[in-house]
Amino acid sequence: MRALVLTDFQSPPTLSDLPVPDPGAGEIRLRIAACGLxxxxxxxxxxxxxxxxxxxxVLGMEVAGTVDAVGAGVSGFEPGQRVAVFGGRGGLAQNGCFAADRAVALPDGMDFVTAAAFQIAYGTSHVALDHRARLQPGETLLVLGAAGGVGLTAVEIGKRMGARVVACARGADxxxxxxxAGADHLIDAATQDIRTEMKTLGGADVVYDPVGGEQFEAAFRSCRPEGRILTIGFASGAVPQIKANHLLVKNLSVLGLYWGGYLAFRPEVLTGSLRTLLDWHAEGLLKPHVSHVLPLDRATEGMELMRTRKSTGKVVITID
Structure with missing residues (x-):
């Protein structure tokens, strides 16, 4: 099988020919159709x-495909079944073995590209906004990096939860x-000052931040009393340092969110969230945005689109 392999941290990944793996106990093997970057x-x-x-x-964290073999002790899955899996790695390949308890059966109305773009982006935003921040109808949600893979889903889910959504991104497109995706107000991070714009809107109750750096600082200062700041990631490359005394003044909360971490200690948070999200999708309430669909031999090009911020929503790699 062909697979995109990282051999060391100093060299770019390469397409390699590997033997097709056999599923171990508790695993299913997929014929992979698509992998979300x-x-x-x-x-x-x-x-x-x-x-x-x-x-x-092998790179590739989330996949969708068809079960073609099951390991010992696996129940609930059988060859020919369509599933999505958050595997953490192994997705940029023609075949892959994954823990069966990380797989979810796909509804008939969800294609493989959509499924490969769905779990991490929507799961991260839903668990962050619902489980961690307890976003309430009528609150103001400020989303940084609002056109990125997770940011766009935060806009969509925040609106679905009844918030007034302010989206911050760079450029008109x-x-x-x-x-x-449903944003009520827009802030161009390239030309507008976040703090000034948010002041005119009355401040933020919840901030969703996958960016970090200077945008975190501006959003931090834009919070209303008892505001909640969700730290999702640091796409800017700069990890902000928080002065604890500033938290006291407005009674602010900073909440970390690592979606995959729940697999180790509270997996029911993820499975419950995913059931809700799949129901919303089936009802037509969520519309995943995939800006680029590329074949496996262009996977590194897809990564470069993300690195240079030339993509919106998700980039998905299809596997032949």
Whole structure:
């Protein structure tokens, strides 16, 4: 089988021919149809992601495909079944073995490209806004990086939860994507001052921040009393340092969210969230945005689109 393999952290990944793996106990093997790219894949290339394995390994965190073999002890899945899996790695390949308890059966109305773009982006935003921040109808939600893979879903889910959504992104095209996802107000981070614009809107109750850096600082100062700031990631490359005394003045809360971390200690949070999201999608309430669909031999091009911020929503790699 063909697979995109990272052999070391100093070299780019390469397409390689590997033997098709056999599923172990508790695993299913997929004929992979599509793999969604994530910002974490870029961090893995440099060994900077918190769950980066030791090289060599196959890249690709979330996949959709068809079960073609099951390991010992697996129940509930059988060959021919369509599933999506958050595997953490192994997705940019023609075949892959994954823990069966990480797989979810796909509804008939969801195609493989949509499924590969769905779990991490929508799951991150829903768990962040619902489980962590307890976003309430009528509150003001400020979304930074609002046209990115997770940011766009935060706009969509925030609107679905009844919030007034302010989307912050760079450039007219990205802001238009956020507006189409349901944003009520737009801030161009390239030309407008976040703090000034938010002051005219009365401040933020909840901030969704996958960016970090200077935008975090501006959003922090834009919060209303008892505001909640969700730290999702640091796409800017700068991890902000928080002065604890500033938290006291407005009774602010800073909430970290690592979606995949719940697999280790409260997986029911993720499975319950995913059931809700799949129901919303089936009802036509969610419309995943995939800006680029590329074949496996152009996977590194897809990663470059994310790194240079030339994509909106998700980039998905199809596997022949």
């Amino acid at each position: 994530n910002f974490a894949d870029l961090l893995m290339l440099k060994g900077q992601y918190q769950d980066t394995p030791e090289p060599p390994f 990205k802001l238009e994507a956020a507006r189409a």
